[in-house]
Amino acid sequence: MAEIIDGKALSASIKEDLAAEAKRYEESYGRKVGLAVVKVGHDGASEVYVRNKIAACEKVGVRSFAYELPEDESEEDLLALVDKLNDDEEVDGILVQLPLPAHLNEKKVLARIRPEKDADGFHVVNAGGLMLGLPCTKPCTPAGIIELIKSTGAKIAGKHAVVVGRSNIVGKPCAMLLLSENATVTICHSRTVDLASYTRQADILVAAVGIKQLIKGDMIKPGAIVIDVGMNRDNGKLYGDVDFGEAEKVASYITPVPGGVGPMTVTMLLKNTIESAFRCRKG
Numbered sequence: 001m002a003e004i005i006d007g008k009a010l011s012a013s014i015k016e017d018l019a020a021e022a023k024r025y026e027e028s029y030g031r032k033v034g035l036a037v038v039k040v041g042h043d044g045a046s047e048v049y050v051r052n053k054i055a056a057c058e059k060v061g062v063r064s065f066a067y068e069l070p071e072d073e074s075e076e077d078l079l080a081l082v083d084k085l086n087d088d089e090e091v092d093g094i095l096v097q098l099p100l101p102a103h104l105n106e107k108k109v110l111a112r113i114r115p116e117k118d119a120d121g122f123h124v125v126n127a128g129g130l131m132l133g134l135p136c137t138k139p140c141t142p143a144g145i146i147e148l149i150k151s152t153g154a155k156i157a158g159k160h161a162v163v164v165g166r167s168n169i170v171g172k173p174c175a176m177l178l179l180s181e182n183a184t185v186t187i188c189h190s191r192t193v194d195l196a197s198y199t200r201q202a203d204i205l206v207a208a209v210g211i212k213q214l215i216k217g218d219m220i221k222p223g224a225i226v227i228d229v230g231m232n233r234d235n236g237k238l239y240g241d242v243d244f245g246e247a248e249k250v251a252s253y254i255t256p257v258p259g260g261v262g263p264m265t266v267t268m269l270l271k272n273t274i275e276s277a278f279r280c281r282k283g
């Protein structure tokens with residue numbers, strides 16, 4: 001039976017260190033680290049994520065500035081808010097929750113955030129930095145995935161990591177981070193032919209494709225580390241992209257849903273924000 005990788009417990013221990021860092025910042029500079037969280041409209045999942053992010057700020061002593069904008073917010077007004085937050089000296093990190101309503105240009109909005117304040121690591125400058133191996137802010141979910149894998153004590157270097165999913169938020173940056181840890185990386189996606197032939201070769205399998213229980217037990221290499229990024233809601237219940245009941249019989253380590261990747265995403269967001277705050281003071 002696989003050992004469960006407890007994302008909640010790992011998050012709690014990292015948050016203790018982050019709380020100490022946030023306190024050190026406040027004592028050094030006379031104000032709390034600040035994170036602006038912008039939500040537009042009423043996407044059901046986003047409501048939950050944003051609530052969790054604001055609660056986590058409170059827990060580690062980061063000040064949150066919450067902006068809840070109406071579904072029909074104009075792009076002009078949203079960009080004006082981003083400009084204001086870019087110039088606000090009490091705001092160290094800015095997060096615009098995705099997805100945005102269809103009439104808003106996501107790329108344009110993300111590009112408007114100053115890269116130094118881009119707590120999500122979604123700005124092209126940070127995405128490009130990740131690609132080139134330059135210092136940059138790393139997207140939260142992929143950064144959390146690397147921490148979860150490392151928490152097992154397993155070495156990443158030389159392993160075959162298969163990432164199922166190619167989103168800008170998870171799949172692509174996760175593949176880049178695994179590559180920078182010297183894994184051999186394969187990226188699969190919803191259009192991959194014979195997905196199982198790839199996943200069965202994975203020493204590390206990251207499922208981030210958004211299809212409920214797509215990965216069955218017979219698609220997993222015995223002894224693999226399985227990271228399930230899926231958050232598929234069905235009849236009020238949350239399901240991963242991995243069939244947990246089957247997978248836990250084959251894998252060596254596996255993340256549960258919920259309680260695996262999700263808490264780490266929030267924790268890495270706080271880490272990014274606190275690091276941005278210190279970096280900005282160093283100039």
Ligand code: GUN
Pocket residue numbers: 095096097098099120140141169265
């Ligand atoms: N939507 C889903 N995941 C994320 C995330 O990590 N950050 C933001 N801003 N939006 C998201």
